[in-house]
Amino acid sequence: MRFLLRRRCAAALTLAAAATLAACGPAYEPTAAAAAEKARGRVGNVLAHIPPQCYTATEGGANPCWVCHTAKNNRNGADDWELQAQYQLNPMGRVNHWTNLHADRRAAIAAQADADTLRYVREDNYAPLRAALARLPAAQRPRWQPDLDLARGFADDGFARDGSGWRAYRYKPFPGTFWPTNGSADDAMVRLPPAFRRDAAGRDADAVYRVNLAIVEAAVAVPDTRGDAALALPTEPLDETAAGFDLDGDGRLGTARRIAALPAHYAGAAQDIAVKRYAYPLGTEFMHGVYYLDPDAPEMRARRLKELRYARKIFELDDAHLALQYEKDARDQQTGGWPYFGGDAFSGIFSEYGWQLQAYIEQADGRLRLQTREEQMYCMGCHSGAGVTVDGSFSLPRKPPGAAGWGYARLADLVDAPQAGSDEPEYLRYLRRAHGGDEYRANDEMLARWFVDGRVDAAKVRAASLPALLLPSRERALALDKAYRALVTTQDFVHGRDAVLAPMANVLRHIDGAETGLRETDGTVYRDGRLWLDWNAGG
Incomplete structure (x- = not known):
């Protein structure tokens, strides 16, 4: 009997039977890989924060870089648009460590049956993670342990039904890698600290929480072309009496459906906390699920998670120190240095901009495990200094304003709104400038659907819905x-963790020279990339 069990466990090493490892293998220890790395005391790639997209070949003026690297936008002082034209990398960074972009997995893809793939992506690996973490001794648990009951889901207005304080929101996916057509579906949730969810007497107060969430949205999601006194942000109905101040500027306390100007402070038990434009309050949390694709599911979002990502704001910089940090980063790029990231896999790693990141990823049997420190660094580069972000974030500033943007992730209700200050739909502009449907120009389906003789079919793209365009x-x-x-x-x-269907042809293995081939003089370098969207312009 033991011999047969060993043979079954050995067979489980094949892709077709990988899920049976749960029954055959050792006890589920979701922190084992992170603990092993910590015991080694080192990481392999100290530049793991440099995204794989930065090694894209840009021949012929193909420029996907402009959406991340752009001119200064208010508190974001990176002003890194020149990275479109120049490789500011030290000798280690000139070697592309993301070698999986050149991996040939075509045989492994062909060996997997559709039915087994569908079964696999429809399995839940979130609830088992929570159960396994709860069984760990307290001293072995990561700082962040997911507390959302995902099975109970969300109300129509986005609030988690379990009372955890998480609120789901919809946002327009960032161009390129985050489109489902390039490998993954996702969702996003935000949670403010307890004081923001309570009234001045310390009691839980849904009305106060809604007001404070709306103020956060007003602080980060309105383009910097509008001043603090002219936000005009549409909101869900808000109780100004619960807030204790006039939000819509009509001179009385009633029900507000917009925030006319940025208030000086938050409401309820958070009334002593000042509101700062383009900044989240301390303790703000985000949770981001990255899912497999299920062609039969709404939005093609499968049940199985590839990754579960988390961010928390743990300290903040005043304007003077923020400017100094951007100056330091700019010098490091010029001189070949790299940023400092504190913490470890168990505490989460943190940047000098105040954000702590932590995440889980699949282990070989499909169950989720804590990412190692090196694996967590993968997300840090984009969230710790890219020129387009708003306080290190990508998604909430891209939420449709007010009630329309609160609720579980859904593409169907969104339009291809232009970026703030633009005169054309954002995705159309991306396709035209990037010369493809992803950074690597490797998405053959997007090229066949939306391009004719190498040029984007603008009329067809304008007429398409977002699901038609992105799924x-x-x-x-x-x-x-x-x-x-x-x-x-x-x-x-x-x-590397991209879903690679064939070795990438437009990715450099090694960078020689300082120039990317993109030049401002010939119109292939842009300073106009903005995270914010002009929702009033529609698509």
């Missing part, structure tokens, strides 16, 4: 799932 075909969705699952079995995330 892949059934065949491509399953192939992307299989490609990523093949990567999961190797556990080689430190060399």
